[in-house]
Amino acid sequence: MSATRTIGQRLAEEGVSRRAFLKFCTTLASMMALPPSMGPVMAQAIAAKRRPSVIWLPFQECTGCTESITRSGTPTLETLIFDLVSLDYQETIMAAAGHQAEGVLAAAMKENFGKYLLIVDGSVPLIEDGAYSCIGGQSNVAMLKEAARGAAAIICVGTCSSYGGIPKADPNPTQAVPVSAIIKDKPIVNIPGCPPIPVVITGVLAHYLTFGNLPELDPLGRPKAFYGETIHDRCYRRPFYDQGRFAKTFDDEGARSGWCLYELGCKGPTTYNACATVKWNSGTSFPIQSGHGCLGCSEPNFWDKGSFYRPLATANWGNAQTVGAAAGVGVALGAAAAYAARKRQDRFVKEASAPPPATKQEH
Amino acid sequence: MDLLAFARGAAMQWATTIFVVGVLWRLVGILLLRTKPDLSKPRIAGKWKGLRLIALRSWPRKEFLGGAAFTEVMGYVFHIGFLVALFFYLPHILFFTDVFRGLFGVTFKGIFGFAWPTLPGGLIYFASAVSVAALIAVLIHRLVNPVKRLISNFDDYFSWFVTFAPIVTGMLAYSHIGAPYQTLLALHLLSVQLLMIWFPFGKLMHAFTIFAARGSTGMLFERKGATL
Numbered sequence: 001m002s003a004t005r006t007i008g009q010r011l012a013e014e015g016v017s018r019r020a021f022l023k024f025c026t027t028l029a030s031m032m033a034l035p036p037s038m039g040p041v042m043a044q045a046i047a048a049k050r051r052p053s054v055i056w057l058p059f060q061e062c063t064g065c066t067e068s069i070t071r072s073g074t075p076t077l078e079t080l081i082f083d084l085v086s087l088d089y090q091e092t093i094m095a096a097a098g099h100q101a102e103g104v105l106a107a108a109m110k111e112n113f114g115k116y117l118l119i120v121d122g123s124v125p126l127i128e129d130g131a132y133s134c135i136g137g138q139s140n141v142a143m144l145k146e147a148a149r150g151a152a153a154i155i156c157v158g159t160c161s162s163y164g165g166i167p168k169a170d171p172n173p174t175q176a177v178p179v180s181a182i183i184k185d186k187p188i189v190n191i192p193g194c195p196p197i198p199v200v201i202t203g204v205l206a207h208y209l210t211f212g213n214l215p216e217l218d219p220l221g222r223p224k225a226f227y228g229e230t231i232h233d234r235c236y237r238r239p240f241y242d243q244g245r246f247a248k249t250f251d252d253e254g255a256r257s258g259w260c261l262y263e264l265g266c267k268g269p270t271t272y273n274a275c276a277t278v279k280w281n282s283g284t285s286f287p288i289q290s291g292h293g294c295l296g297c298s299e300p301n302f303w304d305k306g307s308f309y310r311p312l313a314t315a316n317w318g319n320a321q322t323v324g325a326a327a328g329v330g331v332a333l334g335a336a337a338a339y340a341a342r343k344r345q346d347r348f349v350k351e352a353s354a355p356p357p358a359t360k361q362e363h
Numbered sequence: 364m365d366l367l368a369f370a371r372g373a374a375m376q377w378a379t380t381i382f383v384v385g386v387l388w389r390l391v392g393i394l395l396l397r398t399k400p401d402l403s404k405p406r407i408a409g410k411w412k413g414l415r416l417i418a419l420r421s422w423p424r425k426e427f428l429g430g431a432a433f434t435e436v437m438g439y440v441f442h443i444g445f446l447v448a449l450f451f452y453l454p455h456i457l458f459f460t461d462v463f464r465g466l467f468g469v470t471f472k473g474i475f476g477f478a479w480p481t482l483p484g485g486l487i488y489f490a491s492a493v494s495v496a497a498l499i500a501v502l503i504h505r506l507v508n509p510v511k512r513l514i515s516n517f518d519d520y521f522s523w524f525v526t527f528a529p530i531v532t533g534m535l536a537y538s539h540i541g542a543p544y545q546t547l548l549a550l551h552l553l554s555v556q557l558l559m560i561w562f563p564f565g566k567l568m569h570a571f572t573i574f575a576a577r578g579s580t581g582m583l584f585e586r587k588g589a590t591l
Contacts, residue, residue, distance in 0.1 A: 017487075049399035053503065072414070120495040206458025226471065230539075230544055230546075241484065242483060242484040242485060243483050243484070244453060244481040244482055244483045244484065246453060246476075248480070252365065253447075262453065262454075263457060264444075269544060269548075270367065270544060270548065274554065285420050300365065301365070301368070305368065311454070311456065311461075312456055313453070313455065313457040313458045313461075314457055314461035315370070315371040315377050315458065315552065316371055316372045316373070316375055316376060317376060317458075317462055317465070318375075318376045318379050318463055318465075319381045320465055320466050322376070322379075322380065323379065323380075323383055323465075323466060326380045326383040326384045326387075327383050327384075327387055328390045329384050330383055330386065330387025330391065331385040331387050331388075331391050333384065333388040333391075333392070334388045334389065334390065334392040334394075334395065335392075335395055336393055337388065337391075337392040338391065338392050338393075338394075338395030338396055339391075339395075341396055342395070342397050344395075345397060346366075358487055362538045
């Protein structure tokens with residue numbers, strides 16, 4: 001349950017120095033593209049707040065998003081759930097199970113009604129009244145509607161809850177939808193990615209604690225601070241793109257020299273995310289740095305946008321059969337037009353060479 | 364379906380289909396037209412010499428140079444810039460390579476033995492900017508010159524627009540100005556598709572007919588004894 005003590009008090013009791021906390025807040029501020037002066041402001045604001053209750057509901061998902069946040073380095077998962085928020089319900093990492101867990105959820109929702117943050121990962125199946133994904137005998141869609149009623153805001157973690165993700169991929173057998181397709185009357189922040197960057201999740205929480213509201217969002221509901229630029233814009237391989245230097249295969253000289261992976265299908269130019277700047281595993285690396293192109297996983301319908309290894313420029317223009325058929329139609333039309341022109345010429349010639357009609361001679 | 368998915372998918376397929384149908388319709392229609400029988404005796408033997416007109420018409424005769432030089436120079440500047448951007452920018456090359464492989468089952472390198480070279484993005488951007496400047500110049504010239512204005516019709520202005528739009532949207536997409544990249548890329552693709560759809564039915568068709576037209580005119584002139 002939510003603690004009554006402030007975050008600052010808890011940190012002090014646990015021996016977290018003010019310097020360490022300031023460093024953490026300054027790091028978060030810089031990641032959110034806030035000025036450095038916001039670090040102390042964030043620290044002051046967060047320290048004075050009580051930990052908000054957070055309820056995390058997993059729906060049709062793979063637990064990759066939870067796996068991602070367990071690898072959060074700044075802050076660590078422990079710092080996050082013990083010091084910054086009161087994570088009252090999270091099936092994967094909570095000790096309670098069965099009726100005990102469901103009781104915790106009900107109590108958390110009742111006690112913090114209207115104030116808790118609802119985090120959702122996973123899409124929501126609608127077919128067969130949502131029977132394809134149930135927890136404790138309750139469908140995800142029913143659970144979401146119930147939990148959303150008392151939520152101050154909803155944070156969709158991962159592409160599945162944000163846009164439907166892989167469960168929604170064609171042919172979408174469970175009729176999966178994102179949270180925003182069901183809940184219309186609550187502020188929703190989408191933190192897409194498959195999985196999303198853990199620092200982005202904690203950054204959004206820190207923003208909420210500092211300012212008491214949700215960060216500025218882009219048209220797809222993503223925080224602009226983290227999704228304001230494309231991977232391509234901030235990629236360290238971008239200079240090679242501009243120079244026209246591209247890896248042709250994954251193990252050629254260009255790939256070994258760190259040249260651009262555009263030709264190998266990288267979706268960085270059309271993908272908004274912070275991978276190239278925040279990176280993964282405490283800023284160690286990100287997929288492109290590891291030699292593989294971006295899959296575009298933080299974009300809607302990324303699974304249905306063609307092969308990951310087909311360059312973006314290769315639009316779906318058709319195939320030899322359709323072009324051949326079009327060529328056949330074109331030739332036939334041309335021949336028909338020429339034939340019609342010839343017939344018209346013949347008619348004109350015939351009319352021109354015909355003797356003039358006899359006229360009556362007057363006597 | 365978002366705008367980019369539409370532009371990369373259904374819109375591209377329809378534009379390609381209309382382009383292929385339209386171009387072949389026009390070309391076959393022209394090629395199968397009945398040629399007028401010329402019953403006169405040729406003035407000069409060896410009619411193939413008339414093909415020299417293809418090259419000779421690449422620059423105006425000195426008698427007309429004063430009035431035509433501006434249009435000619437701007438025309439060359441535009442075309443060179445446009446062709447550089449079209450054929451030496453990697454995303455374009457990848458598209459053409461993909462089409463080539465899809466149609467013929469072989470790669471460019473498989474046939475010619477060397478890869479299709481690319482140019483740096485900055486150079487492509489510069490070529491595009493030069494092309495845009497030339498297009499604006501010729502439009503102003505067309506609007507200011509009373510004779511050109513008089514003989515211009517919808518086809519002239521619309522063909523100008525569908526040529527201008529892909530270059531400008533391409534430059535915007537490259538530099539990410541004015542809208543998210545995905546939107547700009549979608550607009551670029553849609554503007555290209557507009558060009559492809561209009562291409563066979565307007566004056567842009569000259570790309571396929573210009574040299575054949577010059578050659579046939581040259582052969583006709585040669586037969587009649589005109590000085591080329």
